[in-house]
Amino acid sequence: KPEILLLAPLPQFLLGPLWEACICHSYFMTEHKETLLAEAGPRIRGIVMAGGSQAPVELLKKLPALEIISVFGVGYDGVPVEYCRQRGIHVTNTPDVLTDDVADIAVGLILMTSRRLAEAERYVRAQQWPRAPFPLAHSLRGKTAGILGLGRIGKAIAERLVPHGLKIAYHGRHAQSDVSYHYCDGLKSLAEESDFLVVACPGGAGTHHLVDAEILRALGPHGTVINIARGSVVDEQALVTALNSGTIRSAGLDVFEHEPQIPAELLNDERVVLLPHIGSATQETREAMAALCVGNVNAHFSGAPLLTPV
Ligand code: 8YV
Known part of the structure; x- marks a missing residue:
């Protein structure tokens, strides 16, 4: 053998x-x-x-x-x-075999962050509902999801988001002729256009810290970072700073820079949804x-x- x-x-x-x-x-x-x-x-x-x-x-x-x-x-x-x-x-x-499950988790993170589902569930368990109604969240309809990396998984995410009423834009190395989504030739312009910046590109040296402080500023105070790809693509410290200062609104993360270690600032932030790298875990x-x-x-x-x- x-x-x-x-x-x-x-x-x-x-x-x-x-x-x-x-x-x-x-x-x-x-x-x-x-x-x-x-x-x-x-x-x-x-x-x-x-x-x-x-x-x-x-x-x-x-x-x-x-x-x-x-x-x-x-x-x-x-x-x-x-x-x-x-x-x-x-x-x-x-x-291919994991594309659907990973895309589902991206949609899950978008719903969880926009509708504050994890917070709402914690609210019920903490018996706070009888005291006051849960604060209003944000609707998906009419918002824009900007997908960084429109490969197999990025496309599956986009296909799922269209029926939710989201507009789709994307950035990658080049525009793709077989899709009608809006192509942004820079990540910064994609972030400016996006309410949800969805990271779906490969990891590695070529994409290391592509989403940095400048991109987070471009995403802005109504923006949410979703990452189902690799923690290395997002500068985690810049993300913590952007969340703390209100530069962006929230984040939904299935992957981290130093898994399974997660910075305490993220663990303690109610607006952030954290999953233990379960995109393909069925x-x-x-x-x-x-x-x-x-x-x-x-x-x-x-x-x-x-x-x-x-
Ligand atoms: C992991 C993943 O491989 O497919 C990937 O690139 O990150 C996951 O599916 C999984 O943790 C299997 O160990």
Whole structure:
């Protein structure tokens, strides 16, 4: 059996089939990483990792026989793709199967922030309703959602928001001819136009802190940041400052810069909705992701075409 490294905790329905096909080493779990690498490193032919985990070049250099990295997730910002290309290491991910669930969470965050759903629920539980009605929230109809990154997930979000009465604008590297949404050629102009700035682009160096203090100022005091992509895209400290100073109204976040650590200012802010990176976290979707993830590993080691190469 080929030997592989696991760089993240994985669900049993993925570990089972992986163990059937491979000898798996739990790199993320062992306290003796150097010993594991010295002993098994030369025999490691595959890596399985999560969307948010990292496979740094320094680690890959210690794996001379590495042939494939299979990411259990759509985002492969933790993989040095150019280095892998040069070494001929295949990289696969799990696109499409999670699109609907992630888009649903974006819509959920938009409803939660605009209608103050989490606050309202806390209000009821704290028995405050008998004392006074809950304060008025904000309607979605007629507002504009500005989508940063109109890829598969960004498009699924847009499609869901149109029936809610929102106008859609977007920014990305280029305008797309197959959509009728308004294209903004800069992120700042998108933020100026938006009530909800929805981050749906890939993470990694190319998008690091794209949403910074200047963009938050452009979004303005009626604006809300929604992030279902990667924490790295938003400058979290700038976000905290913008919320504290009333530069923006609120934020709905499923991802953070240093997961699972969340700044205390966000934890203590009633207007912010916080989720523990659950965009793809349903039984159905995670099982479909697992099937692709192990399917790619098995395809590679049996010489068949990869199911979903990056
Ligand atoms: C994670 C994600 O992969 O798909 C992605 O890029 O961020 C998530 O789906 C998930 O945490 C699986 O570990």
